[in-house]
Amino acid sequence: MPRDFGWGAGDLGMVRERKIGPNDEEDRDDQGLGSKGPGRADETIDDSDSDQADKPTTDKGLGLGSTRSENDAVLRPKRIDEMIGQREVMEVLKIAIDAANKREDPLGHILLDGPPGLGKTTFAVCIPQELGVHVEMASGPSLKAPKEILPYLTNLQRRSVLFIDEIHRLPKPVEEFLYTAMEDFRVDIVLGEGVNARTLNLKLQPFTLIGATTRAGMLSGPLRDRFHIRQHLSYYNEEDLVKILERNAEKLRVEISHDASIEIAKRSRGTPRVANGRLLWVRDYAMSKSDGRINKDLTKKALEMLGIDELGLDRQDRKYLETISRVFQGGPAGLEAIAHTMGVSSDTLEDEVEPFLLRSEMIIRTQRGRMITGIGLKIGNAKG
Ligand code: ADP
Numbered sequence: 297m298p299r300d301f302g303w304g305a306g307d308l309g310m311v312r313e314r315k316i317g318p319n320d321e322e323d324r325d326d327q328g329l330g331s332k333g334p335g336r337a338d339e340t341i342d343d344s345d346s347d348q349a350d351k352p353t354t355d356k357g358l359g360l361g362s363t364r365s366e367n368d369a370v371l372r373p374k375r376i377d378e379m380i381g382q383r384e385v386m387e388v389l390k391i392a393i394d395a396a397n398k399r400e401d402p403l404g405h406i407l408l409d410g411p412p413g414l415g416k417t418t419f420a421v422c423i424p425q426e427l428g429v430h431v432e433m434a435s436g437p438s439l440k441a442p443k444e445i446l447p448y449l450t451n452l453q454r455r456s457v458l459f460i461d462e463i464h465r466l467p468k469p470v471e472e473f474l475y476t477a478m479e480d481f482r483v484d485i486v487l488g489e490g491v492n493a494r495t496l497n498l499k500l501q502p503f504t505l506i507g508a509t510t511r512a513g514m515l516s517g518p519l520r521d522r523f524h525i526r527q528h529l530s531y532y533n534e535e536d537l538v539k540i541l542e543r544n545a546e547k548l549r550v551e552i553s554h555d556a557s558i559e560i561a562k563r564s565r566g567t568p569r570v571a572n573g574r575l576l577w578v579r580d581y582a583m584s585k586s587d588g589r590i591n592k593d594l595t596k597k598a599l600e601m602l603g604i605d606e607l608g609l610d611r612q613d614r615k616y617l618e619t620i621s622r623v624f625q626g627g628p629a630g631l632e633a634i635a636h637t638m639g640v641s642s643d644t645l646e647d648e649v650e651p652f653l654l655r656s657e658m659i660i661r662t663q664r665g666r667m668i669t670g671i672g673l674k675i676g677n678a679k680g
């Protein structure tokens with residue numbers, strides 16, 4: 297049964313007028329990302345809260361002097377072959393892309409999950425390049441009603457890609473509206489009410505949806521099941537981060553010693569975005585305090601100045617451990633209670649702080665709340 301998604305005929309008229317093909321040059325940004333979506337030329341994709349969705353954000357604890365969008369534009373790989381690490385994910389995607397290209401079919405819908413900064417958006421930028429198609433970029437929290445996603449859908453051409461970041465934050469009606477679009481490449485729109493209601497059946501071009509989420513567990517079963525390929529991105533090892541750092545130092549035209557790259561990689565919590573932010577800070581530090589060349593000694597000083605320790609934990613990470621240890625006597629403590637005590641949002645803790653601490657076995661999650669482990673206790677008790 298088609299659902300009434302609350303359209304007026306006027307809404308639909310407006311939407312149709314705004315239909316812009318992804319081939320239109322003026323609708324594409326200058327990074328070869330394709331169109332950023334109808335009427336959203338100034339939208340910045342990021343994983344911050346929705347009310348900040350169109351402000352460029354600063355890298356966590358680092359981006360002194362450089363915003364994330366600036367960094368991303370320069371450093372983000374443009375082709376899958378330029379991407380480093382995530383070998384298993386890469387292999388799966390390469391086969392799927394190759395087969396889709398040979399059949400000249402659209403690629404199946406892809407869901408990427410994993411903590412922020414591991415490359416979900418980068419894959420979403422590189423995959424369309426391999427398919428030779430454009431991508432429309434959207435973000436879950438900014439699509440507040442089905443009528444807001446309709447222009448994205450109608451703009452898609454055969455085989456092109458729609459990327460929805462933070463797809464777990466799509467409102468339920470928008471999510472349900474996507475079901476038929478994903479499955480049958482059509483949407484049903486009910487216009488009017490009562491006896492005057494009529495259903496408009498809109499056919500869409502066969503397209504690929506790439507969804508990114510930091511919380512795979514929050515996705516509903518019906519949405520998750522509609523993705524043909526589901527891949528989890530995991531943290532990068534030190535070797536891969538060193539390769540990323542050395543390649544990016546070249547892009548930034550800065551000289552960096554191998555042991556300095558290792559030092560930054562060690563202190564980057566397995567995350568390329570963090571590594572990039574730290575590289576940019578060390579570059580600025582080297583420029584200001586020395587001749588611009590980055591060595592290990594200088595790297596240590598630069599990162600210590602920001603309170604980044606040898607494990608890559610920053611002040612917020614340590615404050616989190618200290619809060620559970622001191623205020624909650626090691627736990628178990630509820631996420632909201634910890635967030636309130638620290639004065640930060642529980643989303644920030646859950647997305648940005650906890651995943652690495654969990655992986656490093658500094659905390660554990662139990663049904664009664666978060667608990668600190670012996671490893672975490674040493675750090676939580678050592679410094680605030
Ligand atoms: P996410 O969407 O998962 O939050 P992004 O794709 O925005 O993360 O990645 C953040 C930055 O990290 C990118 O701008 C890019 O420079 C870098 N990056 C991510 N993955 C890789 C990779 N596999 N190889 C090289 N750089 C990467």
